[in-house]
Amino acid sequence: MQSIEDDWLALAPATIRLSIIIPTYNYAHLLPRALAAASVQLSSACELVVIDDGSTDATAQVLRDTPIKGRAGYLRQANQGPSAARNQGLALACGEWVMFVDADDELLPDALVRVLAHLQAAPETDFLLGGHISCRPDGRRRMHRPGRLAVTAEQRLQDLLFDKRIAISHGCSVFRRERVAQRPYPVGLRQGEDIAVFAFMLMSPAVALIETPLVLIHKHPKSLRHGPVLEPDHCELMVEAVFHHLPSALQRWRCMYLAQCRLSMFRRCYQAGRKPEALQYYKQAFTLAPRRALRWGYLSKVMRLLLH
Structure with missing residues (x-):
């Protein structure tokens, strides 16, 4: 695997269409799986960028020792959180489109071939949404x-934001690089930071679906996706991050989305057995x-909490 210090990114060939960006933090035991799944699919139209967020x-040893077939490089930075890692990967990427893959997940076979075929047929695409397969620890x-x-944005x-009729996840979403660069990931958030970016991208002129599953998302207890958020002002930060880059006509939804965020916090605290906090968030919502x-x-x- 090449080092970013070799200036390989500065010498990107014009044929790079798609950049695969993998941010990682203390996932040395899982990262080889993600690297292998991406590496085997790399072609002259793709590159792989890995950002080690201060693991x-x-x-670091895994990145130095893992051979990658194709154009690839990595950068190690001080720990700043997933948003900063994705933003750094975005800044280094050369592809016309980018695809973020979490380090504990793995691209499914032929995922990149299918994505590139779609982009070739529909080069106007700003945001492409695919399916995914979730995998539990027991193999289900x-x-x-x-x-x-x-039809409408x-x-x-x-x-x-409200009806959960559309599912967006990293690993099965493809962003036009110039478009997503207009709305970087909010560094102040360490959970839910992707929602602000997804919301902005859904406002794009050309949004499309690809029904094919593109990534295998592994569910596991130590996933950094899970667990209650500890910041007391998390909901307010979420609302500000989501609506800061949205049209003025949609600002009327701020209050309802704040309620939705508090209900999400209620559910997280409920699942974690944190009864007082759960009830507090519910009352606020x-x-x-x-x-x-x-x-x-x-x-x-709520009824279960009050009866026990």
Whole structure:
């Protein structure tokens, strides 16, 4: 694997169409799987960029010792969180489009071939959404399609933020590099930071679906995706991050999205057994949007907490 110090990124051939960006932090035991799945699919139209976000395990050794077939490089930086790592990868990427893959996941066979075929047929694409397969520790797998794609940008945003009718994940999303660079990942957030970027990209002129699953997302207890957020002002930060780059006509949704964020925090605390915090978040959400808080999925959990 080449080093970024060799200036290979500065000498990018004009044929690079797609950059695969893998941010990683203390995933030395899982990173080889992600690297292997991407490496075997690299072609002259692709490159692989790995950002080591200050790992304290054997990640650096893994990156030095793993052979990559194709154009690839890595950069190690001080730990700044997933947003900063993705932004750094974006700054170094040369492809017209970029695809972020988490270090504990793996691209499915022929994923890049299918993505490149779509981009060749529809070069106007700004944002491409594919399906994914989730894999639990016991081996059970489930196929997830990207969902519906509404005609209007406003409806697409509503489907993402409120109605869960569209599913977007890293590893099965492809961004036009110039477009996503207009809305970098919010460095102030360490969880949910991708939602702000996904929301912005759904406002793009050309959004498309590819039903094919592109990535295998591994569910595991130590995943950095999970666990309650500890920052007390996380919900406010989320709302600001999501709406800062959205049109003025959509700012009216701020209050409802704040309620939705508090309900998400309620669910996380509920799952973690943190009863007082869960009830506090629910009360705050109920004050902001009673009808949404009274949905049975939330109300049933509140009743269980109050009865135990």
